[in-house]
Amino acid sequence: MRIFNFSAGPAVLPELVLEIAAGEMLDWHGSGMSVMEMSHRGKEFMSIAAKAEADLRALLAVPSSYKVLFLQGGAIAENALVPMNLLGGRSVADYVNTGEWSKKSIKEAKKYCTVNIAATAEDKNFTYVPALDTWKLSRDSAYVHVCTNETIGGVEYQWTPETGDVPLVADMSSHIMSRVIDVAKYGVIYAGAQKNMGTAGLTVVIVRDDLLDRALPITPSVFHWKEQAEAESMLNTPATYSVYIAGLVFEWLQAQGGLAAIEKKNIAKARLLYDYLDRSKFFLSPVRKEDRSRMNVPFKLRDEKLDEVFLKGAVERGMVQLKGHRAVGGMRASIYNAMPLEGVQTLVDYMQEFEQRHG
C-alpha cells in the first residue's frame, strides 16, 4: 500500500512514473536492456536524453539562447560551481539571504569571491522575502544570487527580481516545474531533481549562452558549463537513469496540462492547508502571507509538547515525513507536484481532528 509522503526531498513521485519504470526495468522498448545498462552514447539513451531535454524546454518555455545541462552533484555542488563558472574577471557577487539554503550558497561562495549580502530577512527569522527596493546591490557584481524557494523556511518568491544588466542566478531546487516562470529574466537557473523532477543525483542547469565564457581556470571539466554545453552534457557519463526518470516526470507533467495547469492544482493544495492554518487556534504558519511557499509548508503546534503525539498519529494514518527540519523545528508538509489533493485533504482532516481532541 502506498502512503502519503510529505518528505522535502527526495520526495513523492507520480505513481504512473514508477509503474512505467518498473515495467520497463528489464527491457526498455524492446531493446533487451534496462535503461541503467545502456551506453550513454548509444542511440537508445541518446533518444531518451534528447526527449527529456526537449520536454523540459517545452514545459519551461526555455528560449533558444539558453543551454540546458544535465549535471551531477546537486544544488550544493552548484553553490560552488556558480562562482567558479561566473566570476570571470570579477571578485564580488551579490546574495540575498532568505534562509537556510541562501546561507549555504553564501558560505560556499565565500571560498571564491567577496560576497555582498544585498538583503537579508534575518531580522524576522527568515519568514519573508525582502522587497526589491531594499536590496543594496554592489557595483561590479558578477551576478545576483537568490534562492527562489526556501525548502526549510517555506518562503517563496511570488515575483521575479529585476536586476538589470547583472545576471540573476536562482536556486530553484524545490519549486522548479511547480509554476510558470519567465526564464528570460534569469541568467542561470539551477535545481536538484529530487523534488519535482525525479531522483537525487541529477542537477539541471539552465544558462544563458553569453554567460558561458566566464569560468575560472580551476573549474573541473565536468562542472564547467561551457565544456558540458559543447559536449551536450556528455563530457562525462551522465546520471543516465536519473535523466530517464526525469523524462518520465516531464511526460507526466505534459499529460497534466503543463505548468499552467499544475500551478493551478498547486495553488489549490496550498490554499487548502494555509486556510486551515489561518483559521486554527492550535496550529500556526510562521511565514508572512504573501511570501508563503506553495511547495513547503512549515507549521507549528502552539503547544510543542504535542509534536510527537501529532507525528505518531500521522504515521498511523499513513502520512510520513511531517517532522520539520531540525533548523526550525515544528512540522513541515512538502506538497510537491506529485502530492495529490487527496493527500493534503487527509492531512487537514487529521489536523482538524487533532485540534478538536487536544485543543
Next chain:
Amino acid sequence: MRIFNFSAGPAVLPELVLEIAAGEMLDWHGSGMSVMEMSHRGKEFMSIAAKAEADLRALLAVPSSYKVLFLQGGAIAENALVPMNLLGGRSVADYVNTGEWSKKSIKEAKKYCTVNIAATAEDKNFTYVPALDTWKLSRDSAYVHVCTNETIGGVEYQWTPETGDVPLVADMSSHIMSRVIDVAKYGVIYAGAQKNMGTAGLTVVIVRDDLLDRALPITPSVFHWKEQAEAESMLNTPATYSVYIAGLVFEWLQAQGGLAAIEKKNIAKARLLYDYLDRSKFFLSPVRKEDRSRMNVPFKLRDEKLDEVFLKGAVERGMVQLKGHRAVGGMRASIYNAMPLEGVQTLVDYMQEFEQRHG
C-alpha cells in the same frame, strides 16, 4: 528478450538485481514508498546506505582506517578532485600514463599542480603497463596516480605498485569488484559505479584516514572528502537510488561467493576470448599478454573493411555494443561481472563462424 550487452559502461547488470528493483519500485519492503521517494535522512534509506557500505567493505576487505564515500560526478570529476583533496602544501604529483583514461587524469590535474609523468606506454601505443623499475618518481610528490584498468585500451595492472611513503591513488572504475585487491596498498581508490557496481551517477571513493587533511581551500564542500567523511556522505543529498542499486549488486556479488569467486569466473571468461584471439589468424589482440584486461577486451579484424559486416552480424545474433572506442577503432568486448560465460561463448562462436566464412 534480454540481449548480450558488451557496453563499456554503463553496462550489463545482473538480471536478478533488475528484477528485485522492478519488484520493489512502488513499495520498498512495505514502506509504501519507492526508494527514489525516500528522504535520505529517513530510517529506511539510512539502513539501505549503511548496508551498502558494510557490504562494500566486506567484499573489498576495506581496513577500518579507510573511509568509504558515496559521491557524485564520476571518475572524471575525481580527476580534478584528487589533486584538490590531496595536494596540501605540495605542488607536484606523479602520474603513470597507460592510455586514454590516464591522459584524462593528467590533463585535469594540470589545472592544479605540476604533473610529473613518471612512466608512459606511449612508445608502444599504450599496449602495456610500464614496469615499476622504469618509473621515475619525483621528490616531494603529493601522490602517485595510476589507472589500474584502461577501459579503452584494455590494459590492466596484474600487480600492485609499491610507492613507499607516497600515497598511491588508483582510478579503478572499470575493474573494481572484479578481483581481489589489497586496499591497504593504496592511499585512495576511486571508481564510477556504472561498470561493476550499478548505475552511472554514483562515485565510490575509498580514502585512508590520514589523507583527509590535505584539501585545498578551493575544494567544493560536497567534493571535500573530509567534510563528506564527517557527514557520512550526506553533506548533500546522495544519489540515493544509485546507492540502492549498488547495494543490490553487492548482495548479488556476495551470493556469487564474493570477489575470489567472481575473479575465477572472470579469469575463465577472459581466457576463453583471449585464447581464441591468439589462435585466430583473422582477429588479433593488440595488448601485451601479461597486461591484458579481464574486463575490456579490444580486438581487431585484420581486414578492417569487414568491421561493419561483423558488427551487423553480431546485432542479428543479439550481441550489442561491440564497436571499439573511436580513439582506438576496431572492436571491444566489455565482459564485466554481470556478463555470463554464455555471453562470451556466444561471441567466440560467432567469431569462429565469421572467420570461417570470411577468412
